[in-house]
Amino acid sequence: MYRWNSCLSEHGEDVMVSRGIREERLLLEQKSRNTVHNIVNCKILMNEHGMETCLLVSNSFHIRRMKYIMSDLGISASFYAIRDFMQLVRQWRITFQEIRAFRLTLPWLAKARQLAPGEMMGAAAKAGGGHYERSAKA
Numbered sequence: 024m025y026r027w028n029s030c031l032s033e034h035g036e037d038v039m040v041s042r043g044i045r046e047e048r049l050l051l052e053q054k055s056r057n058t059v060h061n062i063v064n065c066k067i068l069m070n071e072h073g074m075e076t077c078l079l080v081s082n083s084f085h086i087r088r089m090k091y092i093m094s095d096l097g098i099s100a101s102f103y104a105i106r107d108f109m110q111l112v113r114q115w116r117i118t119f120q121e122i123r124a125f126r127l128t129l130p131w132l133a134k135a136r137q138l139a140p141g142e143m144m145g146a147a148a149k150a151g152g153g154h155y156e157r158s159a160k161a
Contacts (some may be wrong), residue, residue, distance in 0.1 A: 059131035
């Protein structure tokens with residue numbers, strides 16, 4: 024069930040729960056504004072819960088950039104993307120957007136490398152929202 028007014032992390036949670044993952048096993052990162060923010064903030068969330076690695080699920084074009092960011096920031100993860108021919112055909116236009124996004128990632132990575140340990144990125148971080156809690160579903 025997709026809630027059009029929900030954020031991507033909530034949509035991902037819905038997909039995982041619909042596939043049998045228990046909701047209490049999922050942690051949502053909802054404070055980021057881009058992929059670098061998301062990965063930096065996920066690392067903080069992982070540390071708070073004693074996790075050393077994670078699984079990142081995305082489309083095949085986005086996975087390459089996510090791997091680069093995770094490697095650059097020294098964060099351990101596994102990656103999963105569905106790669107079938109028809110999906111690749113439908114997503115060819117996304118390739119150009121992902122190339123542009125990769126170039127825009129580099130300045131954010133430079134900022135991320137300068138953060139103090141445990142410092143978050145994104146609008147909520149600047150507003151002082153430094154702790155994560157499990158989301159309450161409606």
